[in-house]
Amino acid sequence: MRIGTKLLLIIGIVSFIGITIGGIIYYFITRQAIEERIVAQLESITILKENQLNNFISEEMDDVIVLSSDEALLNNLINFNTYQKDEHKEAIQDILINKLQIDRDFLEFFIMDFEGKVVISTDPLQEGKIKYSEHYFREGKIEVFVQSFYYDTALQEPAMTIGLPLRNKEGEVINVFAGRVNLEDISELMVEKTGLGETGETYLVNKFNFMVTESRFYEGFALRKAIHTDSVKNCLKKQTQHGIYKNYLDEEVIGRYRWIARHEVCLLAEIGKSEAFEPLDKIVFSIAALSSALLALYITLGFFAGKAVARPIRTLTDNASALSGGDLDIKIDPLLLSKKDEVGQLAMAFNSMVVNLKKSHVNLEEKIALLKKEKEKIGAILQSISDGVFVIDRKHSVTMFNKIAEEISGFSSQEVLGNSYENVLKFVTEKKEKANDSFLRDAMETGEIKEVLSHTQLIRKDGSKVSVGVSAAPLKDSGGGVVGAVIVFRDITREREIDRAKTEFVSLASHQLRTPLSSISWYTEMLLDDGSSINRDVQKKYLRKIYQNNKRMVELVNAFLDVSRLDIGTLIFDIKPVDFKKIADSTIDELTTQMSLKKITLSTHYDQTLPEIQADSKAIGMIFQNLLSNAIKYNRSGGTITLSIEKKEPHILITVSDTGYGIPRSHHSKIFSKFFRVDNIKKYDTDGNGLGLYIVKSIVKQMNGKIWFESIEDKGSTFYVQLPLSVA
Known part of the structure; x- marks a missing residue:
């Protein structure tokens, strides 16, 4: 080969490498600039959302203060406290209900006495409830207080309540007034996606790691979804940072989080990493196009250069064919080895490759044996796992069935392997016993993991039914295509028994409370119906009985709450x-x-x-x-x-x-x-x-x-x- 041709070939290769490296450097510089722009945008969004949140809560506080100062409300309340007449109570309720109809930012207004008992409410079901332990009652007796983002156990829903004292003209506190804020407005404020694209969102997490606003992508997360991501952990340490991390959906995002001390919540703004870096796709396309052009040039130059080296290369090709046929004892032509140019170097490299292949062949056989052992080990793990596991291919034929699956279903692996799972394993609904295997089909169609945690039964070989929790995960090939699925199921009979035990506990608790309530009701009726004819000592006796039964009921409720917290593990120790x-x-x-x-x-x-x-x-x-x-x-x-x-x-x-x-x-x-x-x-x-x-x-x-x-x-x-x- 002429030296000019060799030189041209080297220049082409070096140029290709240089342009590629330059493209990579440009790619990462652009990526850094995009990330900095996104972070700045997220910082602006978090500041905006914090201001909007503060403004919203301040407005609600102002509304409650104005309503609590309503002269008609206060006059009727004073009369109600004095005479306990329904007309005064109804007048107060009309004022509060009219306010609710005008101001949709509140879900309920209610008034409590000094014992924390709800005496008047826009929701009649809440009247008579005891709120003594709530912060908005205790603090609201003194001044305006906002109890932010807590879980109301009585209502079984997230809540934010504003409490404040009601005062007469002399400035004396006569009751405590409270308004329960509609958290949907805050959730809508956070879910609003301006500047966040299709994958971005903002949300709030309280100091107990619970999401206090709804997710943009899923419903029912508010104060029911605990989040333990690294970003939330850092934010709860009162840090303000940004970066690339995994969010509560285990997806990579670019995020910015800040601690809002006033409301003791973390504010997080995030956008999907893939969406944020979407502009980089054009850069990748440009680099690929340039690389293709250089490759075409390389091939063209190689075509002409190849003519000069075709003969020795053909000889080496023949040797390579023999080598591919398994002849590891092939000998390279000494003439090729004696050449001093690149062909000679190639021949020497080929000769070295033959030697190395002999060694690699031995190593490969050892690795094959090792891989065989690893396969057997994985099989043993699947067989020994504590849940039932079986694998199906794209035609739904069972290809693996472990021992626990045999124990739960009653079928042996020989009876199942090779058969379509529908013909052997029947998952049905708990009540109507209809086929309930849509989760598996959905997993294979969508390529996503699907779960059915309750109300599903597996019909065993003997015809009996066992309650199971089951999930299906798709198996994908290297191209992302679904080629089968792994199904994991477990016997949840014991868990169902525990649920029934909890139901029995609630029933027993209500039975325990019925006795003191009945006694209080009886003595109260006696005083109301015959109060004037009963002498003072008997009246005191009846009142003492009412007080004793009320005290017993409070003790029962407190005991039940303590037991409940202990049983479900929510009693947190302050060490x-x-x-x-x-x-x-x-x-x-x-x-x-x-x-x-x-x-x-x-x-x-x-x-x-x-x-x-x-x-x-x-x-x-x-x-x-x-x-x-x-x-x-x-x-x-x-x-x-x-x-x-x-x-x-x-x-x-x-x-x-x-x-x-x-x-x-x-x-x-x-x-x-x-x-x-x-x-x-x-x-x-x-x-x-x-x-x-x-x-x-x-x-x-x-x-x-x-x-x-x-x-x-x-x-x-x-x-x-x-x-x-x-x-x-």
Whole structure:
């Protein structure tokens, strides 16, 4: 080959490489510029959304303040508080309902008394509800307060409520007024997509990681979707940053997030990464076109240059054909090896390749054996996985069926493999028993994972039915085409049983509340119907009964709420240094009246070396409250109680002893069960709910502690609580 031709070929290759590198550099510079522009745009959007949010809430606060100052409303409320007449209540409701009809930004207005009871509401179903524990009531007795983005357990929906005091002409607080804001307006404000394209959105996340506005793409996320992305974690640390990350849909986005301290929420603005960098496609096309042109030039030059080297190359080609046929002992022509130009170098490289191929062949055989073992290992994993798994091809024929699938369905793999799954495995709806395998077909048609988590049953080989949760994931080839699907299903019979148990718990709770409510209703009717004819002492007796039953009902509700939080795991511990002795003394002070009525003597023994311990003060107070109140309630008049707190490394030991009625041995195994009460004490105290010890044990368990007891019937009981010195 002439040196000029060789030189021309080298220049072409170098030019191609240079242009390609330049195109790549230009690509990344442009990409950086686009990213910076998107970030600046997102920053503007977050500032705009924050201002819009602040303005919206300020406007709602102003509306509530103006409405609370309405002279007609205040006059009717004063009359209603004084005379309790329906005409005044109806007048107030008319004013509030008219306001709701005019101002669609609110869902409900209501007025509470000083006990937090809703006395007047635009929603009659809410009247009589107790809001004492809500922040908008407690803070609203003092000044205007906005309780932002919380979950209203009574309404079972997200809420934002504005509360403020209602004052008479003398400036005295007479009631607390509240307005529940329509969060759909805030969601619409956030979902509005100006400047965010087709894949972008803005949304709010509260300090408990829950989305408080609706998703632009899915409904029902508000205060029901917990988000634990890195961006949310950083934002909850009160950071303001931007970057490329995965959002709550596990999709890559360019985002900007900022912490809004005023409302204790994170504001996030995001746009899909693919949409943001869409302009780069034109750049890629231009680079590809240029590369193609250079490649065409390369081929043209190669055509002419190839004539000069065709003969030796043909010889090498023949050798390569022999090599491809498996002849690894081929010999290269010594004449080609002796050449000093590029052909000679190629011949030498070819000769080296033959040598290396011999070595690679040996290595390849070893790798094939290794891959075979890995395949067997993957098969073993699928066979040993705890869920049922089977795989189908595009014709729905079953190609894999693991052991758990055999156990759940009752079919052996031999009966299933090679058959269409519809002929063997029948998924049906729970009630009507209609075919319910659309999730699988949808997965193969859409190329997306589909799930059916409830109300689906699998008909087993013996004809019995088992409730299953099932999902299907498409299998795709290298080109993205769906070639089959993996179906994973599991027996959820136990989960359904747990759901039924929860339903039974709600039923039992309502039964427990019915007795005090009936008693309150009876005594109230007696006072209303015959109040003037009943002497003062009897009236006091009836009122005392109403008060006692109301107190019992409040205690029941609080106990049920504590049990519910413990059962579903929403009781969150606020860990900080706690003085057990102070909490114990505070609890004893609260119970002094009860001990005085029964003439009970309490002695305490505190370890003086006991340090402050990392724990939740409320939870520790609940432990002391339940154990000491039980020791008083089920003790004899004139009895004694001993409370001791000791440090026994690496634990703290709490001991509560009494000289009460004790627990029969036959009931020892049930004493910590929910709603269980010992038979021998029911004649002494009929107001217990059987939840105290259950709550104590649940709290102790969450604190990685232990609880046990010793008891002799008619002699007394001793309860022990052992907690680690540092409660995690």
